[in-house]
Amino acid sequence: VERSVFEGLDRVDPLAPFRDEFDIPDDGPIYLDGNSLGRPPRSAVAAVEAGLREWAIDLVGGWRRWVHLPESVGDRIGELLGARSGQVAVCDSTTVNLYKLASGALAARPGRGVIVGSAGDFPTDRYVLQGIAAASGHRLQLVGSSPSEGVDLDDLCRHINDDTALVCLSHVDYRSGARLDLTEVTEAVHRVGAMVLWDLCHSAGAVPVALDDSGADLAVGCTYKYLNAGPGAPGFLYVRTELQRDVAHPIWGWFGQSDQFAMGREYQRTEGAAGYLTGTPGVLALMAVDAAAGVTARAGIELLWAKSRELTDLLVRLITERLVPLGARLASPADPARRGAHIAVAHRQAWPWCASLVERGQVVGDFRPPDVLRLGPAPLYTRFVDLFDAVEKMAAVLSDGLPDGDFEARVT
Amino acid sequence: VERSVFEGLDRVDPLAPFRDEFDIPDDGPIYLDGNSLGRPPRSAVAAVEAGLREWAIDLVGGWRRWVHLPESVGDRIGELLGARSGQVAVCDSTTVNLYKLASGALAARPGRGVIVGSAGDFPTDRYVLQGIAAASGHRLQLVGSSPSEGVDLDDLCRHINDDTALVCLSHVDYRSGARLDLTEVTEAVHRVGAMVLWDLCHSAGAVPVALDDSGADLAVGCTYKYLNAGPGAPGFLYVRTELQRDVAHPIWGWFGQSDQFAMGREYQRTEGAAGYLTGTPGVLALMAVDAAAGVTARAGIELLWAKSRELTDLLVRLITERLVPLGARLASPADPARRGAHIAVAHRQAWPWCASLVERGQVVGDFRPPDVLRLGPAPLYTRFVDLFDAVEKMAAVLSDGLPDGDFEARVT
Numbered sequence: 001v002e003r004s005v006f007e008g009l010d011r012v013d014p015l016a017p018f019r020d021e022f023d024i025p026d027d028g029p030i031y032l033d034g035n036s037l038g039r040p041p042r043s044a045v046a047a048v049e050a051g052l053r054e055w056a057i058d059l060v061g062g063w064r065r066w067v068h069l070p071e072s073v074g075d076r077i078g079e080l081l082g083a084r085s086g087q088v089a090v091c092d093s094t095t096v097n098l099y100k101l102a103s104g105a106l107a108a109r110p111g112r113g114v115i116v117g118s119a120g121d122f123p124t125d126r127y128v129l130q131g132i133a134a135a136s137g138h139r140l141q142l143v144g145s146s147p148s149e150g151v152d153l154d155d156l157c158r159h160i161n162d163d164t165a166l167v168c169l170s171h172v173d174y175r176s177g178a179r180l181d182l183t184e185v186t187e188a189v190h191r192v193g194a195m196v197l198w199d200l201c202h203s204a205g206a207v208p209v210a211l212d213d214s215g216a217d218l219a220v221g222c223t224y225k226y227l228n229a230g231p232g233a234p235g236f237l238y239v240r241t242e243l244q245r246d247v248a249h250p251i252w253g254w255f256g257q258s259d260q261f262a263m264g265r266e267y268q269r270t271e272g273a274a275g276y277l278t279g280t281p282g283v284l285a286l287m288a289v290d291a292a293a294g295v296t297a298r299a300g301i302e303l304l305w306a307k308s309r310e311l312t313d314l315l316v317r318l319i320t321e322r323l324v325p326l327g328a329r330l331a332s333p334a335d336p337a338r339r340g341a342h343i344a345v346a347h348r349q350a351w352p353w354c355a356s357l358v359e360r361g362q363v364v365g366d367f368r369p370p371d372v373l374r375l376g377p378a379p380l381y382t383r384f385v386d387l388f389d390a391v392e393k394m395a396a397v398l399s400d401g402l403p404d405g406d407f408e409a410r411v412t
Numbered sequence: 413v414e415r416s417v418f419e420g421l422d423r424v425d426p427l428a429p430f431r432d433e434f435d436i437p438d439d440g441p442i443y444l445d446g447n448s449l450g451r452p453p454r455s456a457v458a459a460v461e462a463g464l465r466e467w468a469i470d471l472v473g474g475w476r477r478w479v480h481l482p483e484s485v486g487d488r489i490g491e492l493l494g495a496r497s498g499q500v501a502v503c504d505s506t507t508v509n510l511y512k513l514a515s516g517a518l519a520a521r522p523g524r525g526v527i528v529g530s531a532g533d534f535p536t537d538r539y540v541l542q543g544i545a546a547a548s549g550h551r552l553q554l555v556g557s558s559p560s561e562g563v564d565l566d567d568l569c570r571h572i573n574d575d576t577a578l579v580c581l582s583h584v585d586y587r588s589g590a591r592l593d594l595t596e597v598t599e600a601v602h603r604v605g606a607m608v609l610w611d612l613c614h615s616a617g618a619v620p621v622a623l624d625d626s627g628a629d630l631a632v633g634c635t636y637k638y639l640n641a642g643p644g645a646p647g648f649l650y651v652r653t654e655l656q657r658d659v660a661h662p663i664w665g666w667f668g669q670s671d672q673f674a675m676g677r678e679y680q681r682t683e684g685a686a687g688y689l690t691g692t693p694g695v696l697a698l699m700a701v702d703a704a705a706g707v708t709a710r711a712g713i714e715l716l717w718a719k720s721r722e723l724t725d726l727l728v729r730l731i732t733e734r735l736v737p738l739g740a741r742l743a744s745p746a747d748p749a750r751r752g753a754h755i756a757v758a759h760r761q762a763w764p765w766c767a768s769l770v771e772r773g774q775v776v777g778d779f780r781p782p783d784v785l786r787l788g789p790a791p792l793y794t795r796f797v798d799l800f801d802a803v804e805k806m807a808a809v810l811s812d813g814l815p816d817g818d819f820e821a822r823v824t
Contacts (some may be wrong), residue, residue, distance in 0.1 A: 048460060234694065251508060253508070268419065
């Protein structure tokens with residue numbers, strides 16, 4: 001493919017104007033790691049600055065408004081995820097939310113002894129389930145997952161039965177970008193009477209997630225990837241309304257308490273997603289989530305997903321044409337219908353390749369052990385031409401030969 | 413006492429220059445609620461603004477530095493609390509940290525069936541313990557607490573024995589400001605072989621807390637009161653080094669994992685306070701905590717505590733002279749040696765009194781059910797003359813007679 005094709009796509013891209021809503025330094029590298037940490041929307045920066053002024057002026061009185069942010073920002077995220085009001089709260093981290101909902105789901109399926117996860121899932125998902133199983137006496141069953149194709153659905157179906165309490169899976173695999181069908185898997189899990197808890201970290205803000213329509217029970221995710229709310233921005237959780245009575249909450253805190261400021265003697269979990277809150281929420285961070293999610297909402301998930309598919313399809317084509325002849329290999333599903341919004345390329349020297357591109361100030365992707373370079377072209381601010389230029393630079397580094405010596409492991 | 417006495421104290425106050433380090437609007441009310449939400453230090457505002465620029469420029473590469481913030485900022489908070497390095501982490505909320513450490517302590521005291529708390533403790537502390545007891549089958553014993561004098565030590569000693577696993581108490585009572593002796597209570601708890609978990613929310617940054625020297629096992633607290641890190645800033649936790657092997661962590665997340673970025677199969681809790689981390693931490697919030705705690709560190713806890721005692725002693729004297737004749741009553745210990753850094757005044761109409769002072773833009777304290785107005789003169793930025801002026805205005809509102817009608821419950 002010629003560079004002019006990519007330039008032409010940028011000219012007709014209806015989302016092109018959104019790039020101007022982000023704070024993007026002129027001389028920076030091509031950034032293909034929005035799936036790890038999104039760029040700052042100017043509106044999110046402005047929201048934090050406004051929050052700092054509110055703190056100075058309103059002082060403790062600001063809480064009259066701030067106290068509702070976990071729910072109101074939750075509803076805003078819920079709209080992006082196909083969830084009606086009262087089911088999503090923005091709070092804590094993905095890890096803590098996973099812990100809360102996985103624990104709560106077990107309480108809703110008493111007498112069932114097995115938790116099912118994926119052996120290839122993101123570490124925190126696997127560790128949280130390990131910890132819960134160790135404490136509760138449940139058995140943790142990890143189903144197989146291929147480095148390039150994600151969870152093996154046949155293996156999953158073989159491993160769930162009437163002893164399964166909970167199945168916890170990522171909608172889009174953090175490494176390969178392999179995407180599961182929310183509805184199909186949810187139905188399979190429901191057929192054996194278990195609950196499903198989805199990790200939406202690599203979907204939220206880029207890949208459509210029709211939570212209500214899919215029948216999903218529970219979900220968690222983060223806001224710092226495609227939702228661009230900043231490093232370590234809070235997580236979110238979703239509990240389907242009909243399940244809120246039965247899904248318990250292990251951490252009984254004052255923000256989950258009914259009639260919170262009456263400070264009553266006995267804990268009584270409040271209604272709605274707010275019942276799954278814990279302690280005092282970070283106000284400035286919630287303001288950033290609200291503003292950042294607003295940019296995604298204005299662009300619209302359908303347009304974002306359409307552009308994302310164009311971007312990843314073209315990226316796969318460039319990888320095949322330019323990088324495979326240099327020893328690289330696609331480490332994402334070959335079938336576009338099974339992909340999310342990021343692409344993985346495997347190479348024996350993926351680590352020095354990734355580090356060298358960063359050190360030269362050319363392309364930022366990220367390394368995932370043992371041999372994967374991950375590329376996430378966030379559709380809100382990535383230009384088509386960025387893909388062409390990035391792959392040229394990636395090819396040049398491989399053609400030059402990779403330098404010897406040590407490279408610091410990248411943290412993302 | 414005359415106003416000139418207070419003016420004179422301000423002239424010789426060695427901490428007076430610190431007021432200029434805060435963003436204080438010219439026309440605001442007298443703020444006596446720094447024990448609920450501290451004012452913004454200019455350095456914390458600048459740190460957040462710098463963090464926003466780091467996000468834009470360094471993008472995901474910023475994590476090479478950010479990843480260490482929970483521990484490095486933890487060590488900085490630890491210095492203020494008399495804790496050597498490696499025992500304090502800044503993370504999650506006070507509520508989540510209470511849950512983590514209380515759960516972990518029970519694992520370190522197997523075979524003991526009782527958790528002891530205080531019936532007068534802050535709601536989240538009581539609720540978290542209720543939730544843990546409900547899940548684990550422990551019995552929760554709440555010891556008596558007087559609205560003005562705090563925990564009854566005799567009652568506490570009667571209720572702890574060789575079946576006590578954990579005692580969880582606040583160092584300074586959130587309502588009355590009654591202060592316990594950390595060392596004395598810790599020794600009593602240790603005599604029966606139980607562990608003690610201290611809530612330091614109303615001490616950290618104003619009242620000396622010699623954690624290591626006191627023999628305390630575990631502690632948690634917040635950074636948004638006297639530490640001035642902003643609304644909903646993260647909490648902290650302390651686990652004494654010698655206990656870190658035995659105190660388990662219920663939430664196994666990737667930030668608590670040894671060799672985190674190797675993303676290994678099995679969770680292995682890392683060493684030090686970092687082992688009690690959970691998920692990805694909020695970076696901008698940690699930067700605010702670091703900068704804000706730096707102001708407290710430069711002022712020095714000893715000078716802050718000396719000024720705090722002067723402030724509260726004078727406030728009690730003003731209350732006695734001016735407000736008691738108008739129907740108010742001191743709801744804090746009469747003995748200065750038993751007080752923390754805030755003072756409670758009880759009045760039958762405390763709610764409309766508090767609300768009226770806020771609505772007139774005169775004095776911000778806060779209401780605590782059923783009948784208490786809380787006044788926290790944070791020593792970093794409160795002037796002595798503020799106390800005189802505040803009590804005059806409080807007296808004037810009482811003398812005018814309180815308006816009828818509804819007042820919105822204040823949230824703090």
